[in-house]
Amino acid sequence: MNPPTSTSAQTQNRKADHIRICLEEDVQCQQVTTGLERYRFTHCCLPECDRTDIDISSNFLGKSLNAPLLISSMTGGTERAGIINRRLAEIAQQYKLAMGVGSQRVALEKPQVADTFAIRKYAPDVLLFANLGAVQLNYQCGVDECLQIIDILEADALILHINPLQEFIQPRGDTNFRDLFDKIANLCSKLPVPVIAKEVGNGISATMAEKLISVGVQAIDVAGAGGTSWALVESERAETSLQRRLGRTFANWGIPTAECITSIRAQFPQIPLIASGGLRHGLDVAKAIALGADIAGLAMPFLQAADVSETALQDLAEVLIAEITTVLFCTGNRTLYQLKRSDSLHSIQ
Numbered sequence: 001m002n003p004p005t006s007t008s009a010q011t012q013n014r015k016a017d018h019i020r021i022c023l024e025e026d027v028q029c030q031q032v033t034t035g036l037e038r039y040r041f042t043h044c045c046l047p048e049c050d051r052t053d054i055d056i057s058s059n060f061l062g063k064s065l066n067a068p069l070l071i072s073s074m075t076g077g078t079e080r081a082g083i084i085n086r087r088l089a090e091i092a093q094q095y096k097l098a099m100g101v102g103s104q105r106v107a108l109e110k111p112q113v114a115d116t117f118a119i120r121k122y123a124p125d126v127l128l129f130a131n132l133g134a135v136q137l138n139y140q141c142g143v144d145e146c147l148q149i150i151d152i153l154e155a156d157a158l159i160l161h162i163n164p165l166q167e168f169i170q171p172r173g174d175t176n177f178r179d180l181f182d183k184i185a186n187l188c189s190k191l192p193v194p195v196i197a198k199e200v201g202n203g204i205s206a207t208m209a210e211k212l213i214s215v216g217v218q219a220i221d222v223a224g225a226g227g228t229s230w231a232l233v234e235s236e237r238a239e240t241s242l243q244r245r246l247g248r249t250f251a252n253w254g255i256p257t258a259e260c261i262t263s264i265r266a267q268f269p270q271i272p273l274i275a276s277g278g279l280r281h282g283l284d285v286a287k288a289i290a291l292g293a294d295i296a297g298l299a300m301p302f303l304q305a306a307d308v309s310e311t312a313l314q315d316l317a318e319v320l321i322a323e324i325t326t327v328l329f330c331t332g333n334r335t336l337y338q339l340k341r342s343d344s345l346h347s348i349q
Contacts, residue, residue, distance in 0.1 A: 010172065012106055012113065016078045017237050022300065023307055027232040029201075029251065034226030034278040035258030036287045038349045044332035054328045055335050056321065060295050061157055061194055061219065061272060063127040066096035067321050068289055068336055072221075072276050072297035073131045073159060073198070077106035082116030084306045089119035091306075091313040092126045095321070098295060100129035100159055104149040105136055120154040129196065130155035134162045137183040138176045143190045150193060157193050159221065160184065163200040165253060166230040169246045171239045181215050188216025199223035201230050201277055203255030206263040209271070219272035221297060222261055225254025227278025228300055258291060265292030282323020289336055290345040 021027060058068040071088050075081040085101060092099040099119075107114040120128065130153045132146060150158055167173035188195045197204065197212045198221035204212070209220050235247020257277040265273060275288035276297030285296040298320075305312040328334065331344040 007109055012077050012110060016080065018233060019075055019078075019080060019084070019303070019307075021233050021236045022228060022303060025233075025236050027229055027236065029226055029229045029254075029278070031252040032225045032254065032256060034224060034284070035256035036226075036279075036284050038258065038347055039287050039291070039345050040348045041286070041290075041327060041331050041344050042346060043330055044344075047329055047332040049329070049332065049334050051325070051329055053334050054325050056324050056328065058295055058336055060098060060127060063098075063156060064096070065098055065127065065295065067324060068285065068295040069095075069097045069320060070274060070276070070295050070297035071097055071099040071302050072299035073100035073102050073129065073161065074299050074303050075102040076104060076117045077102070077110070077113045078116065082113075084303065085116060085119050086122055087306045087310055087313055088302060089122035089126065090310065091317055093123040094314070095317045096125065097317070098127040098129070099123065100297075101131055101153060103131050103133055103161065104152065105132060105141070107149060107152060108141065108145055114152050117149075117152050127157075128153055128155045129157050129159045131159040131161060133167075133174070134160040134180055134184065134197070135164075135167060135174045135177055137180060137187065138178065139174055142183075143187060146187060146191060150191070155193060157196050157219070158191060159196045159198050160187075160217075161198045161200055162204075163202075163230065165202055165250060166200055166234055169231055169234040169238075169243055169250070171234075171237060171243060181211060184212070184217065185215035188218070194218035196221055196274070198274070199254075199277075201225060201228055202253055203257065203260045203277065204264065205255055205260070206267045209264045209268065213268065213271060219274065220264060221274035221276055222257060222264065222293075223297075224257030224260040224275075224277035225252070226257050227280075257288070261288060261291045261293050282320045283327060285320065286324050286327035286339065287345060290339050290342075292340070
């Protein structure tokens with residue numbers, strides 16, 4: 001009989017599975033979309049500016065970015081993940097983009113893999129986000145553990161990712177979500193960096209955003225539905241027919257990304273807001289910004305490119321920047337600030 005697998009080994013294996021499944025299997029939402037396709041920019045045939053006038057720089061949590069882009073949280077904890085994170089960090093540094101790492105729980109359980117997250121040396125000037133599942137506050141993680149993962153990354157903020165559906169379907173998932181608002185409040189009051197609340201692809205409603213902000217969360221990443229379905233990812237890892245069935249039944253569960261952005265921004269005009277969940281190109285990014293987001297996060301496109309080469313990542317960064325710039329140029333807006341306050345974007349439904 002094989003010895004039981006340790007918790008740290010289970011976590012590490014799960015991280016490897018997640019990368020493989022996202023890259024090799026079709027785990028994208030099929031029946032729910034981001035909602036961004038319901039919006040269209042009005043073309044401006046005489047923009048009254050030169051391309052060199054266009055400025056897509058941004059500012060988030062007090063740090064300047066050359067483009068309103070976040071390389072969203074993806075991975076860490078394995079050798080392959082370490083290579084991917086290094087490549088992502090180098091591209092974030094080169095183009096001055098923000099970056100988040102995947103859940104650092106594995107680094108707490110197995111300190112020898114912490115180096116796969118320690119990317120500050122590759123990205124000395126980048127806005128970096130540490131990451132831990134909010135539910136882990138009910139599983140032996142507290143302020144000290146959060147300080148530890150922030151220190152590993154030398155992070156500017158901590159992402160608390162919130163993923164009840166994924167945990168419910170996941171084999172041996174952590175499903176005790178009791179009393180987390182109180183624990184998040186305590187954490188926010190004691191950490192030296194801002195806390196960002198982030199879903200993982202099922203969205204954050206305005207009602208939930210209000211509750212999170214009320215306990216001290218300083219920024220929201222909506223991570224809406226329409227992109228990678230973590231229910232489908234976990235169905236690919238299922239150990240029972242029940243888990244597999246649940247993953248497929250709830251593959252399209254969630255609030256579309258565009259709906260999350262507009263509802264939260266309408267209620268909270270000033271909260272730092274990240275749009276993510278199914279964004280695949282610069283036109284999506286520009287729509288998200290025009291709807292009210294401050295920056296936009298992409299995961300799958302960066303993961304796919306990072307798995308190929310540094311050159312593929314450079315090509316992706318260049319095209320995203322060019323696409324965002326094209327939107328501003330062809331709507332007659334010289335800055336993202338002007339784009340947000342223009343009437344360039346309209347609903348087509």
